[in-house]
Amino acid sequence: LNKADRLTVDCRLDRFRSAASSAGVKLTHQRLEIFREVASSLEHPDAEAVFRAVRRRVPTVSIDTVYRTLWMLNDLGLVTTLGPRRESVRFDANLDRHHHYICVRCGLARDFDSAELDALGVPAAVQAMGRVITTQVEVRGICSRCAAAKNRTLKRNPRAGSRAATPR
Amino acid sequence: LNKADRLTVDCRLDRFRSAASSAGVKLTHQRLEIFREVASSLEHPDAEAVFRAVRRRVPTVSIDTVYRTLWMLNDLGLVTTLGPRRESVRFDANLDRHHHYICVRCGLARDFDSAELDALGVPAAVQAMGRVITTQVEVRGICSRCAAAKNRTLKRNPRAGSRAATPR
DNA sequence: ATGGATGCAAACCATTTGCAGTGTA
DNA sequence: TACACTGCAAATGGTTTGCATCCAT
Numbered sequence: 001l002n003k004a005d006r007l008t009v010d011c012r013l014d015r016f017r018s019a020a021s022s023a024g025v026k027l028t029h030q031r032l033e034i035f036r037e038v039a040s041s042l043e044h045p046d047a048e049a050v051f052r053a054v055r056r057r058v059p060t061v062s063i064d065t066v067y068r069t070l071w072m073l074n075d076l077g078l079v080t081t082l083g084p085r086r087e088s089v090r091f092d093a094n095l096d097r098h099h100h101y102i103c104v105r106c107g108l109a110r111d112f113d114s115a116e117l118d119a120l121g122v123p124a125a126v127q128a129m130g131r132v133i134t135t136q137v138e139v140r141g142i143c144s145r146c147a148a149a150k151n152r153t154l155k156r157n158p159r160a161g162s163r164a165a166t167p168r
Numbered sequence: 169l170n171k172a173d174r175l176t177v178d179c180r181l182d183r184f185r186s187a188a189s190s191a192g193v194k195l196t197h198q199r200l201e202i203f204r205e206v207a208s209s210l211e212h213p214d215a216e217a218v219f220r221a222v223r224r225r226v227p228t229v230s231i232d233t234v235y236r237t238l239w240m241l242n243d244l245g246l247v248t249t250l251g252p253r254r255e256s257v258r259f260d261a262n263l264d265r266h267h268h269y270i271c272v273r274c275g276l277a278r279d280f281d282s283a284e285l286d287a288l289g290v291p292a293a294v295q296a297m298g299r300v301i302t303t304q305v306e307v308r309g310i311c312s313r314c315a316a317a318k319n320r321t322l323k324r325n326p327r328a329g330s331r332a333a334t335p336r
Numbered sequence: 337a338t339g340g341a342t343g344c345a346a347a348c349c350a351t352t353t354g355c356a357g358t359g360t361a
Numbered sequence: 362t363a364c365a366c367t368g369c370a371a372a373t374g375g376t377t378t379g380c381a382t383c384c385a386t
Contacts, residue, residue, distance in 0.1 A: 012261060024365095025365085025366095026359085026360055026361070026364095026365060026366065027360080027361090028359080028360070028365095028366065028367080029359090029360095030366090030367075031366090035261075038259050038260075038261045039261040041261075042278075042279070043277070044258040044259065044260050044268075044277040044278075044279075045258065045259065046257060046258045046259070046350095047257070047259075047350085047351080048350080050259070060367090060368075061367085061368085062367070062368045062369070063350090063351085064351080064352070064353085064367085064368075064369085065366080065367055065368070067350095067351065067352075068352090068366085068367090070259055073259075073261075074259070077263075078261065078263075079259050079260065079261050080259070080260045080261075080262075080263065080302075081257050081258065081259055081260065082257070082258040082259070082260050082268060082277055089214060089215070089249050089250070089376095090212040090213065090214045090249065090250040091206050091212065091213065091214070091215075091218070091238055091241075091242070091247050091248070091249055091250070092206075092212050092247065092248045092249065092250050093180060093203075093206040093207040093209075093241075093246070093247050093248075094248075095245075095246075095248065100212075100250060101294050101297045101298070102250075103298060104301065109211075109212040109250055110210075110212075110297055111210070111212075112291060112293050112294050112297075113291075113293075114290075114291045116288070116289070116291075117288065117291075120284070120285065120288075120305070121284070122282075122305075122307055123280060123281075123282045123284075125280050125281075126269050126280050126307055128312075129269045129278055129280075129309075129311055129312065130269070130271060130309050130310050130311035130312045130313075130314070130315060131309045131310045131312075131315060132307055132308075132309040133272065133308050133309045133310070134248075134307070134308045134309075135305060135306070135307050135308075136305070136306050136307075136308075137288070137290075137303060137304070137305050137306075138303070138304050138305075138306050139290055139294055139300055139302070139303050139304075140300075140301050140302045140303075140304075141297075141298045141299045141300040141301045141302075142298050142299045142301070143297055143298035143299075144296075144297065144298045144299075145298075146298070147298060147299060192340095193340085193341090194339095194340060194341065194384085194385055194386070195385075195386095196340095196341065196342080196384080196385070197384095197385095198341090198342075199341090214375095215375085215376080216375080228342090228343075229342090229343085230342070230343045230344070231375090231376085232342085232343075232344085232376080232377070232378080233341080233342060233343070235375095235376065235377075236341085236342090236377090237341095257351095
């Protein structure tokens with residue numbers, strides 16, 4: 001990591017520290033290392049990759065602490081997930097160009113079309129990464145049904161969105 | 169389904185029939201029903217949802233046939249998957265607005281920025297679906313590393329992308 | 337008829353959870 | 362000190378696979 005990246009990581013760590021104290025969660029050794037790992041990686045690591053990396057510095061961490069911490073960071077808004085959340089793979093037979101709206105709460109997934117979005121080009125930097133097959137816009141939010149049922153725990157309830165509250 | 173949708177489904181079924189014969193895969197009762205289900209659903213069903221629906225018409229289908237068929241359809245290019253493929257959830261500490269390039273072969277995920285894409289608005293139809301939290305562009309393709317190693321089976325090799333060929 | 341496809345049941349593997357011990361605030 | 366957090370180990374649940382049987386071609 002170069003100097004600028006290091007600054008970014010430090011800034012993120014600070015954000016974590018203050019978020020943690022104001023949310024009343026404890027700042028443990030392992031949480032710090034887990035967050036540092038995600039914050040300083042360019043790889044979008046999954047739980048196991050984080051685990052492997054952190055274990056080098058904290059040989060006793062367990063994989064379940066990694067999972068718990070990552071979801072906690074997600075709940076604190078310090079981290080995002082890539083792709084659909086705690087869900088199984090979904091299939092889509094619509095081969096026409098289209099985009100998706102995804103409810104992060106219940107997993108609802110709906111198509112939408114947009115001439116504007118279809119016209120998008122991808123920047124040159126992307127071409128360098130590899131061949132491009134498809135370009136899709138993914139809009140995430142809370143669907144109206146879930147918003148209507150805005151009840152219950154503020155903390156992420158375990159398993160939310162996987163099977164519970166099946167859309168439609 | 170209205171008349172136009174029915175036509176779409178029939179067209180997709182025909183496409184399946186010809187793709188199947190030219191690829192030399194057999195056109196079974198259950199495959200037809202599985203494809204019909206995905207092709208006529210607006211729900212982006214996951215494997216289990218397809219299973220439940222098909223079972224009403226073909227009470228003996230098994231969940232593993234559903235899985236096998238869905239991936240086969242994917243290999244044939246008749247179906248797409250939503251979100252990252254056979255992968256575990258990945259995390260991302262980059263909270264700045266950004267987009268993703270994802271290699272469908274090895275699962276590599278990289279950020280990229282684009283002022284043009286950041287300026288996107290979402291169509292009104294989406295507002296009706298629910299509140300919008302984030303808008304991201306997901307570009308899928310084959311990364312240069314995978315393209316370079318363009319060896320081996322044309323058929324999807326099982327487990328590809330999950331653990332094998334860990335990027336970087 | 338015959339090789340690919342299915343269904344079954346067992347295997348797999350990532351992720352989650354209950355619990356007793358541990359460490360932070 | 363007290364309560365949240367950790368590590369362990371066992372449970373869970375979605376997905377995959379080996380194999381004997383079946384059926385499109």
